[in-house]
Amino acid sequence: MGYKTNQIGYTKELLSSRAIMKRGNYALIPPDGLVKNVVPNFENCEMTILSTKKLGASFVDYICKVLPNGKNVKGFGDEGIEVFLYVVKGKLSVKTDDTETKELSTGGYVYAPAGVKIYFENTSEEATELFLYKKRYQELEGAKPYTVIGNVNELKSQAYEGMEDVQLVDLLPAEIDFDMNFHILSFAPGASHGYIETHVQEHGALLLSGQGMYNLDNDWVPVQKGDYIFMGAYSLQACYATGRDEPLSYLYSKDCHRDAEI
Template identity: 65%
Template structure:
C-alpha cells in the first residue's frame, strides 16, 4: 500500500487536508492522502477506493490505475452486481462475455449484473480509469444490456435550458437500467439553477476545472481530481469559477426504480 499521489517523507508545510467527511451525508475527497490498495483479481493495478457503504453509499467507486500489462481477467461484478468502467487517460481493452471493446480516453462500458467485466492494458503507458459497482435493483419485464461508447462522441444538451451548462447521458434512459452515468460541464460563471434536494445518491469525479460546491449548505472549494459523494437528500449545487477550463464531472445517479421497504 502506498499513496495515490506518490508523496513520501515529511511535509513541507503544516499537516492539513481539504477532505470533508460527513458519513451518510456528503464527502469531499481530494487525491492527497488517498492510498493505493491491493485487491484480488486486479493484477498490476493501483486501486484507490472512494465511496463505499462505510461512507453511507449504496455503491462502490474506485480509481483504478492500470499499469502496462495490468489486467483483471478474474472478472469484476456479476452475480447481481452491475459495473461500469470509464477511461480517463490511456487505452484499455475491455471484454464482457464474447464482446470486446478498445477504449481510449473518454471511452466507457456498462456491464449488466449477469456478466463479469474484464480488462487488460496492452499499451506501454499506464491507463487511469474510474470503476463503479452496485447491486442491481430488478424490475419485472426489464433487463439491462451491455453499453459502450465514448463521451467525446456523445452529443450534449443545454442543461435545463442553460446554454453555458452542458449535460451528457452516457447510458440509455429506458427502464432496463436502474442507474445512469452523466457528464455535467459548467462554463466559468455557470451554475445549477437551484439547490437540489432529492432521494438519489451521486458519486462524482471532477474531470476538469475549479468551482464552489454547496453540500448541505456548506460551500466548499473543489477542483479537478477531487471526488464528491452526495448522499440521499443532501443539499447540492455548484458554481464554476475556474479560468482555464469548465468545471466538469462524471457522476452516477440511481434512477427508474421505486423505493424498496
C-alpha cells in the first residue's frame, strides 16, 4: 500500500508525524503518512479516505488524484446521499444525471442532491486532484435541493463578519432546501477569526494555501497548505494566518438549515 505522497522505503528523518487524532473531537491530517485506498467505481484514481463515522464525522471526505484516463462512469452518489466534487488542481469532464457534460478546471465544483449521481473523466494528459464529499441528506418538508455547478473564481467574495482582511465565498445558495454548504475562507497574513467559535456544526476543511495556527479545542496547532482538518460538533475553533507571501485559505463544509434532532 503506497503513501499519498509516494514516499516509500526508509526515511532519512526520524519517524514522526504532525497528525493528531481525537476521535469525535478534532483531527489534523497532513499529507505525509496518508495511504491510498481502493474505492469501487473509481478507475485509475488514487483515493484517500479522510473523515468518516469512524473518526466521529457525519459525512465522508476524500482526496482523489484522477490520473490521465481516470474516471467514474458508474457514478458518485446514491439514494438518500448528497455529494460534492471540487477541483483542487487540473481539468475534468463532469456530468450528472440531470445535466450535460461540462469541462471543469481548478476551482470548479459540482453539488448533486440525494439520488443524483456525479460522473467524471480526465481526458487531459495531466493528473487532476479532487476533493470529494458525501452525506446523508436530512429531509425537510417542502425542501427540494437541486444540482449546482460553478467555479469559485467566478464567485464574489465578501468580508467575513466585517473584517476586510478575511474573505468568505459561499459555493452553494444560502437556501433552506440545502442542509449543508461549502465555503472558502481566506485570511491575509496576520488576520484571524474575531473570536474562538463554539457551535454544533461539524467541518471538514482542506487547506488550499498558506500557513497558520489553528485553535482546535484550545490546542494551538500549526497548519499549512495540503493539511486536512476535521472539526467535530462543539469543538472550539479559530485560526490566524502566518507566513508571508499568500493567504491562509481553506475549503470547508458546514451542516446548516436544520433543527437539532432529539
